Amino acid sequence: MNDRLRPAHASRSVAVKARLDYPVIDTDVHVNDFAPALEDYVQHYGGAALVDALRKALGGRFATRDGAGRDWYQQTPAERQHNRTLRAPWWARVTRNTLDLATYTLPDLLAERLEEQGADYSVLFPNDVLAPAAAGDEFRQPLHRAINHFHADLYRKHAHRLTPVAGIPLNTPQEGIEELEFAVKTLGLKVINIAGGVRRPIAALAEKYPRAQHPEVARRASYTDFYGIDSPYDYDPFWAKVVELGVPITTHYGSQGWTGRSSISNYMFNHIGHFADGSQAFAKALFFGGVTRRFPGLRLGLLEGGADWGAHVYIHLVDRWEKRNRNAVQNYNPAHADLDLLASLFERYGSELTKGRPLNRETLLRDSLGISALPHSREPEGAELDDFAAAGIERVEDIRTRWLDSFYFGSEADDRTVGAAFNTRANPLGAKVNAIWSSDVGHWDVPDLTEPLAESWDLVEQGVLSPADFKAFVFGNPYRFYTEANPHFFAGTDVQRKLSTSTHGA
Incomplete structure (x- = not known):
């Protein structure tokens, strides 16, 4: 190959890799789809109408629009203010580094350059795998199926070092189960990606403002169902199927547009x-x-958000449980106030407040606490x-088990906050949070594929990590x-081969 197109150089990450006696696993690599090849699969699953649905979903995935359907970039500043149109991302992919651009689009080149990156194995998140969530109900499932089929075929010959995720829709548990079984049993995919929540209409408003007559109200008046709590559906059958099939779950769930x-x-x-936040x-x-209590075998990777928030929530779960568990919460029950003692203390110390007014013992607690003391129905x-x-x-040990055993937190290579995951002095019970290396190559925050591993080693040299x-x-x-x-996830992969010849295991 022409040296200008394919420079052969030892990257900083290769130098770091040379000193390690264990494999490197990248949990988050973003790749591009060559549109004509993808659309061939989509055409097979749903004809021209499904191809058109894919194009609309891709075009509208990040766009927010006004009532006339114009996106942010087509509106004037006054129109954006009037419509409260969310600023969407722009220039989100690598382009100036043309070698990397090609690498994220050509599986053979990516597999060849994995050594240059410093990784032994990478889990791939094709950018288009998230697109079907933006499609309508009619197209969501067939689009997922077509896109998953395309990726399974495209990367199969590189299974020893690359595996793509399967996108799974979860608007209903049954929908998720159907696509999960197809992706795993038929296509042989072994990691799934889901949205961390589903937008649903608020029933009271939907009844008053039917979608057909009030599309703008329907678009804005919604809530997010996070599956595990307050959902109109029972998602336990889906979680059970995930555990049965032995599939790790991942999500890149964001919160842009939230308050x-x-x-x-x-x-x-x-x-x-x-x-x-998402x-x-x-x-x-x-x-x-x-x-996570009912399905202790569930493993969930929460990507691109860093690991410090995992430590933050773990710490505050413990703090709050200690103050508001079912016994401790009685400390705040108005029924346990000693009204005689309260009255006597007011008589002794409260003359400046009462100004000689006689104390009303029936209202003294309310008068002291304000509206928070009013009884509920x-x-x-x-x-x-x-x-x-x-x-x-x-x-407290139950919190550690049901938070730290189940969740793994994707941290990007240069994220210094990852140090919080390993801070056993701050984390209750001396625990460590499961930070997993997620390079995020393929997106704007990684302009050079060869740098992330070295950037993470920089944290060691700076004293952030041991x-x-x-x-x-x-x-x-x-x-x-x-x-x-x-347990068989890495069977037949470069990771298994490297471990079999190494004196150091996992």
């Missing part, structure tokens, strides 16, 4: 932290809904009183994530 992330002018304002809502729903009981009831939390933390980050935690869901 606090809805700037009409600044993409970065909307972007920073949005993956962490995944946090999804993960908390599964925890508080008892999903009835007192909460059972699970209403204990927010941790469905999660089955009886002791060498042991680094090993857990790029190998140990990713290996456990996949093999705890499926």
Whole structure:
């Protein structure tokens, strides 16, 4: 190959890799689809109408529009203000680095350059695998099926070092089960990607403003169903099928457009932290809904948000449970106030406040606490009183098990906040959070495919991570994530071959 097109050089990451005696597993590589080849598969599954649906879904995936259907870039500043049109991303993919652009589109080139990147195995997230979620109900399932079939065929010959995820729709549990079984049993795919939530209409508003007559109200008046709590559907059959088939779940669920992330002018304002917020809502729903209690074998990778939020939530789950478990919450029950003692203390110390007025013992508690002391129509009981009831939390160790065992947190290579995952002094019970190395190559935050592993090693040299933390980050935690869901996940791969010749295991 022409040297100008394919420069042969030892990258910084190759130098880092040379000193390691264990494999490197990249849990998050984004690749592009060559549109004509993909559309051949889509055509097979649904003809020209499905191809058109794919193009519309791709064109509208990030776009927000006004009532006339014009996206942000077609509107004037005044129109954006009037419609509160969310600023969408732009220039989101690598282009100036043309070699990398081709690498993310050509599977043979990606497989060849994996050594240059410093990875032994990569899990691929084709950018188009997320597109069908933007399609209508009629097209969502066939689009998922066509796109998954295309990716399974495209990367099959590189299965020893590359595997693409299967996109799974979850508007209903049954829909998810059908596509999961097709992806795993028919196509042989072994990792799935889901949206962390589904937008649904608010029933009371949908009845008052039917979608056909009020499409704008229907578009804006909705809520997010995070599956695990407050859902109109029982998703347990889907989680059970995932565990039965031995499939790790991943998500890149974001929160752009949510309150606090809805700037009409600044993409970065909307972007920073949005993956962490979106995944946090999804993960908390599964925890508080008892999903991780009922399905302890479920393994979920929450990608692109970093691992520090996983430590943050773990710490606060413990803090809050200690203050508001079903016994401790009685500290705040108005019924347990000693009204005689309260009155005597007012008599002794409160003359400046009471100004000689006689104390009314019947209203003294209310007068002291304000409106928060007013009685409810009835007192909460059972699970209403204990927010941790469905999660089955009886002791701090249960929180550690049902949060830290189930969830793995994708951190990008240069993310210094990953240090929080390994901070055993701050994390309750001296625990470490499952940070997994997620390079995110293929997106705008990685302009050079060869840099991420070296950037993560820079954190060791800067004292953010220890060498042991680094090993857990790029190998140990990713290996456990996949093999705890499926012990045979790496059978026949470069990871298995490297481990078989190494004196150091997982």
